[in-house]
Amino acid sequence: MSQISSPLLSKRDGAVSDGANLTFYHGVTAGLPVALGYIPIAITFGLLANAAGVPNHVSIMMSLLVFAGASQFVGVSLLAAGVTHWEIVLTTFILNLRHFLMTASVSQRIRQGTSKKTLALTAFGVTDETFTVASLRREPELSPAFVLGLNMVAFSAWNIGTWIGVFLGAGLPASLQASMGIALYAMFIGLLIPSMRDSRAVLLISLLAAGIHSLLQWLPPLHGLSTGWTIIITTVLAATAGALFYPERSDT
Amino acid sequence: MDYSLLLVVLGMALVTYIPRMLPLVLLRDIKLSPFLNRFLKYIPYAAIGALIFPGMLTSTGSTASALAGGLVSIALAFYRLNLMLVVLGGIAGVYAWNMLI
Numbered sequence: 001m002s003q004i005s006s007p008l009l010s011k012r013d014g015a016v017s018d019g020a021n022l023t024f025y026h027g028v029t030a031g032l033p034v035a036l037g038y039i040p041i042a043i044t045f046g047l048l049a050n051a052a053g054v055p056n057h058v059s060i061m062m063s064l065l066v067f068a069g070a071s072q073f074v075g076v077s078l079l080a081a082g083v084t085h086w087e088i089v090l091t092t093f094i095l096n097l098r099h100f101l102m103t104a105s106v107s108q109r110i111r112q113g114t115s116k117k118t119l120a121l122t123a124f125g126v127t128d129e130t131f132t133v134a135s136l137r138r139e140p141e142l143s144p145a146f147v148l149g150l151n152m153v154a155f156s157a158w159n160i161g162t163w164i165g166v167f168l169g170a171g172l173p174a175s176l177q178a179s180m181g182i183a184l185y186a187m188f189i190g191l192l193i194p195s196m197r198d199s200r201a202v203l204l205i206s207l208l209a210a211g212i213h214s215l216l217q218w219l220p221p222l223h224g225l226s227t228g229w230t231i232i233i234t235t236v237l238a239a240t241a242g243a244l245f246y247p248e249r250s251d252t
Numbered sequence: 253m254d255y256s257l258l259l260v261v262l263g264m265a266l267v268t269y270i271p272r273m274l275p276l277v278l279l280r281d282i283k284l285s286p287f288l289n290r291f292l293k294y295i296p297y298a299a300i301g302a303l304i305f306p307g308m309l310t311s312t313g314s315t316a317s318a319l320a321g322g323l324v325s326i327a328l329a330f331y332r333l334n335l336m337l338v339v340l341g342g343i344a345g346v347y348a349w350n351m352l353i
Contacts, residue, residue, distance in 0.1 A: 040334070040335065041335060041336075043336075044335065044336055054257075055254065055257065058254075058260075058261060062261050065261060065264075065265035066261065066268050067268070070300075071268050074299065074303060075260070077303060081307065086263070088260055089260065089264055089267055090267075092263075092264045092267050092268060093271075094299070095295060096267060096268045097271055097295060098292040098293060099271040100271045100284070100292060101289060102272075103271070103272050103273070103276045104275035104284065106276065107275050107276045110276070119273075119276045120273055120277050122276065123269070123273035123277065124269060179312065179317075179321070179343050179344075179346040179347040179350065180343055181312045181313070181346075182308070182312050182318060182321040182325075182342045182345070182346045183342065184311075185307065185311055185321075185325070185342070186325040186338055186339045186341070186342025187338070187339050189304060189322065189325040189326055189329050189342070190325060190328070190329045190335045190338030191300060191335070192297065192304070193329035193330055194329060194332050195297065197330070197332075201294070202297045205294050205298050205301065206301030207301065208298075209298040209299070209301030210302065210305035210306075213301070213302040213305060213306065218306070230302070231299065231303065234298065234299075234302040235295055236298075237298075238294070238297075238298035239291050239297075240291060242297075242298070243287050243291040243294060246290065
């Protein structure tokens with residue numbers, strides 16, 4: 001990556017180009033690795049949503065309007081499990097609370113004086129990955145144009161991948177589709193296991209969550225609880241336990 | 253056309269956008285406590301753990317085939333293979349179990 005760092009030269013607000021500072025184009029370039037990583041995941045999302053019986057236009061709208069991998073995979077799996085609609089929205093909300101952290105952190109880096117409208121637009125594209133790329137830049141200050149370029153290329157890749165996946169899924173033979181029920185779970189396993197290897201806290205928290213959730217699902221007195229609620233309760237309990245028992249940590 | 257599904261998507265879009273937007277637009281100087289910080293950071297791992305288990309066991313029609321596929325995925329994920337391969341391996345595991353047993 002080329003480092004163009006002269007934050008003192010430009011203090012103007014603008015969504016397009018900022019002369020001496022990082023431009024939209026720099027953002028696009030910085031976002032290319034994210035885009036490359038997103039396409040296969042988005043194809044997977046399209047395939048899985050299709051296999052789970054979610055109508056294609058719903059999956060496509062999700063990628064356009066939600067643009068959050070974890071929320072979308074979870075949303076599709078809850079839809080497939082027949083969870084009540086507002087419980088899906090509530091679960092998505094809890095899952096997305098962590099974005100408070102990321103945008104709070106990004107907000108410290110975006111140039112002072114940026115208009116609220118521009119900030120509202122940059123906020124839409126903040127994901128785990130674009131956040132990581134933006135926050136690892138060496139420049140102390142980031143232009144909104146740079147962040148918009150980064151977000152835009154990631155967003156485009158995510159949506160193109162979704163279309164490809166949705167239409168590939170429609171062509172799968174029925175014998176294979178029967179085995180696709182495992183796909184979402186395999187996807188979650190693929191996301192979780194590498195983090196479990198890296199962090200003892202993540203390992204214990206996710207195992208604890210699996211344990212609590214099994215209890216909530218299997219214990220007879222709790223059978224009245226729907227899956228949407230048991231997931232919400234489990235998530236809050238296990239994350240609280242993690243925050244309590246792992247007080248001083250820096251790794252993820 | 254199922255409008256209630258589109259409402260779910262709109263609801264999801266709203267609750268995804270709000271936590272992204274608020275700190276940037278309204279709360280630029282917010283400082284979260286370290287406890288809250290860790291709590292928010294751990295939420296995705298807790299949620300994914302709860303989503304996998306025990307739901308995975310009933311995802312394929314038989315617990316045994318689900319376990320076979322799950323174990324293949326765990327093995328592939330342990331060696332940090334590409335996500336697509338982890339998913340394909342899981343499907344192949346279920347498919348193979350159903351064919352062979």
